[in-house]
Amino acid sequence: MLFTIGGSVLVVFVYGNFVALNGLFQPFRAALAQIGSVLMRGRGVAMDTTNSGDSLGDWCALVGCLVFGIVAAALWSVLDRRKTDYRSLGRALFEVARIGLVVELLAYGLAKAIPIQMGYMTQPAHQLPLVGDLGLKDTLWTFMGASDAYSIATGLAEITAGLLLLWKRTWLAGGLLAIVAMAQVFLLNLCYDVPVKILSGVLLATAIALTAPCWPNILRVLTNTTPLPPKQLWPAPGTRRLRLGASSLGLVAVVAHSALMATLAIIAVIDIHSPRSPLDGEWQAISFTIDGTPATITAQDPPPWANVAITDRPDSQSLITQTPSGATTSWALDLKDQTLLIRRHLSDSPTPIRYHWNPDHTLTLSGTLANHQIEGRYQRRPMDRPTSPFRLVQPAPDPDLPKTS
Structure with missing residues (x-):
């Protein structure tokens, strides 16, 4: 029983996680998941195609491994009962x-x-x-x-x-x-x-x-x-x-x-x-208008983009917008012909946002969002996180600053 249960768990969850063997063991995992799901829930289970872990199908597969191991060990013992x-x-x-x-x-x-x-x-x-x-x-x-x-x-x-x-x-x-x-x-x-x-x-x-x-x-x-x-x-x-x-x-x-x-x-x-374009980075708004009117911090439709983060790397592209309240929104991003094509959901039609470099090294974003014309001018926003991994000698705290902890 230790061999059948342990072996099936290892095959499904350890060896099945290997890059070269994932596809080979996936049908076995799916079959065990159906066994476990029928026993626990009385019906089958849909397997997660995104390869994310700890899905309902994975837990059902774990139960299926236990059931399979017990049954296999029992049959093995009967068929091979002379061996000690x-x-x-x-x-x-x-x-x-x-x-x-x-x-x-x-x-x-x-x-x-x-x-x-x-x-x-x-x-x-x-x-x-x-x-x-x-x-x-x-x-x-x-x-x-x-x-x-x-x-x-x-x-x-x-x-x-x-x-x-x-x-x-x-x-x-x-x-x-x-x-x-x-x-x-x-x-x-x-x-x-x-x-x-x-x-x-x-x-x-x-x-x-x-x-x-x-x-x-x-x-x-x-x-x-x-x-x-x-x-x-x-x-x-x-x-x-x-x-x-x-x-x-x-x-x-x-x-x-x-x-x-x-x-x-x-x-x-x-x-x-490896950033692929100068747009890659964090940007802070200098000005933001909605339908030609300067936006206020209480503007809600659409909320102004106080900060934006553009990721343009070989492995990922995305736009993150942040409102004055600090709330962020993630957008899927494609860059094409001086335009940011953004989508809130992958199934949405892309919304074009034009971008333009200004002589003063600022970035202008403009387009139509939620039936309103928006335009924002941005400058790069440096982050304050130190880059050195180690600091053995700590600077003396500023006695004039209020304590936060």
Whole structure:
């Protein structure tokens, strides 16, 4: 039962998350989701085509894995009831779980060590919203993305755990470090509503399961008592040639997948930090008129754009507008012939907003919005966030400024 349940969960949620294997295991995930949904809800479930995590279909698939594992184990036991020793299955599951955990640790570690996972939070689109208006996930992503140094440090911890898991003499240290790293990730995902709760929970459970046979000795070391004879988990059973072949195959898979993820991360980092036009950046209004009349802070139809953030990067294009009250609106953006084509929803028809560079290095935006003619003149708005990741000597606080905390 441990083999069938653990194996199905690993295949669906860990190996199915690999870039090269996602499409291969998707039908299996969908079938298990229907089984789980029928048992829980009495009807089928639609699978999320956006590949977002923690959807209803994913939770139903997790239930389907449990049901499938129990039924498969029962049938297996009946058909193979004469066999009494299944230790080889445990060792096989150990190897499958170890390789899957290594690949995921290296993939997510590389995405932080090469700052891509949260690095896009430095783009103009994410600079204007007020902190109080951010959702829990965006709050966490903003915190992580604000410091590349911290993101890199957390990524290196995951990479180190993955590398240590690869070798016989260090796999236990890697497993224990993986528990610490994944416990933090799972807790952050749970508390900040990040839709990777199932995957991070499965990876945490995998790290715990891999190291579980060594817990008695770990506790004895911590309590300064005599250790027990170690349990043999490594290498897997079989001939030396078979063991070497399996290890080599796993190592090749890890290296290939990690190289692919590193290459994609490097390309994404370059795209994130490569503005394609001078419009890219944050802009503050010098003047704003609605139907030729200067707008006031109470104008509601449409509200004036006090600030705008234009993101024009190879990986994304967007327009963020901010009202005097601080509320922001996100627009899909296409640039064409000195015109911003903006859409509030992807299904909407584009609204053309003309832009023009002025001799005084300001930007003018004009067009028709909500049946009103709008025109705004903008100058670049520098952000106050310091760029240095470390500051050991703090400046003395200004005694003339009021305290805010």
